[in-house]
Amino acid sequence: MNVAGEVRAVRAALKAAGTPARAVGAKAYLKSNLTFLGANAPAIRREGKALAARVKDEDDRALRPLVEALWKTPVAELRSVAVAVLEAREPALGARDLPMLERFLRESRTWAYVDWICLKVLAPMLLREPKLRRRLARWARDDDFWMRRSALLTLLPGVKHGAVPFSAFAALAVPMLGEKEFFIRKAIGWVLREVSKKHPAVVAAFLREHRADVSGLTMREGAKYLPEKARKALLGVR
Numbered sequence: 001m002n003v004a005g006e007v008r009a010v011r012a013a014l015k016a017a018g019t020p021a022r023a024v025g026a027k028a029y030l031k032s033n034l035t036f037l038g039a040n041a042p043a044i045r046r047e048g049k050a051l052a053a054r055v056k057d058e059d060d061r062a063l064r065p066l067v068e069a070l071w072k073t074p075v076a077e078l079r080s081v082a083v084a085v086l087e088a089r090e091p092a093l094g095a096r097d098l099p100m101l102e103r104f105l106r107e108s109r110t111w112a113y114v115d116w117i118c119l120k121v122l123a124p125m126l127l128r129e130p131k132l133r134r135r136l137a138r139w140a141r142d143d144d145f146w147m148r149r150s151a152l153l154t155l156l157p158g159v160k161h162g163a164v165p166f167s168a169f170a171a172l173a174v175p176m177l178g179e180k181e182f183f184i185r186k187a188i189g190w191v192l193r194e195v196s197k198k199h200p201a202v203v204a205a206f207l208r209e210h211r212a213d214v215s216g217l218t219m220r221e222g223a224k225y226l227p228e229k230a231r232k233a234l235l236g237v238r
Helices: 003-017 020-030 041-057 063-071 076-088 095-108 111-126 130-139 145-160 166-176 182-196 200-209 216-223 228-235
Strands: none
Touching: 003 041, 003 063, 003 076, 020 076, 041 063, 041 076, 063 076, 063 095, 076 095, 076 111, 095 111, 095 130, 095 145, 111 130, 111 145, 130 145, 130 166, 145 166, 145 182, 166 182, 166 200, 182 200, 182 216, 200 216, 200 228, 216 228
């Protein structure tokens, strides 16, 4: 695979699919210093899916050089294509890719990449990579709040569906309950909200136990889908 040629071709395709107005709007919305081509999500997904298929035909030999090349560009949509390729080829990733994925998280500086990588790439890897489980504990104590958010969100799908025990999330989340950072408060509430759809009693018990430490934002998010009686009791609503 000609990696440089693939990157040029994807950029040209996304530029053709983009509009100046969308580029300006996306850049302002994400408060990003990256260059935007103005391509929409379906176009990005389409290019990512096609590129992932070509990588698969190469037996994944070009996977890592390709996503590295896409990511190092200053173009937002090309970074998105890199994540789309990683999502599509996630089964081919292993422990040796964790340093690369951690670097991508640290360089993301926005929920748009962090959340995608965590939920669609790292979350499925978590079920088969013990080394990732150990990294999450370290990320949860990181000075960078995006890494702390990553530790929480990587657990979300597994905890929601019962593949990862709720206690694993609680162990990381409880020390963060007093944080003022919006993206941490929101992430804790998001996980609780999603888990409550399948395990409402577990989430209600957690919120009751930590009621004194949970922020209003986290409480509102976490209790959103609880049974009415439990939700009102937690929110102090009659």
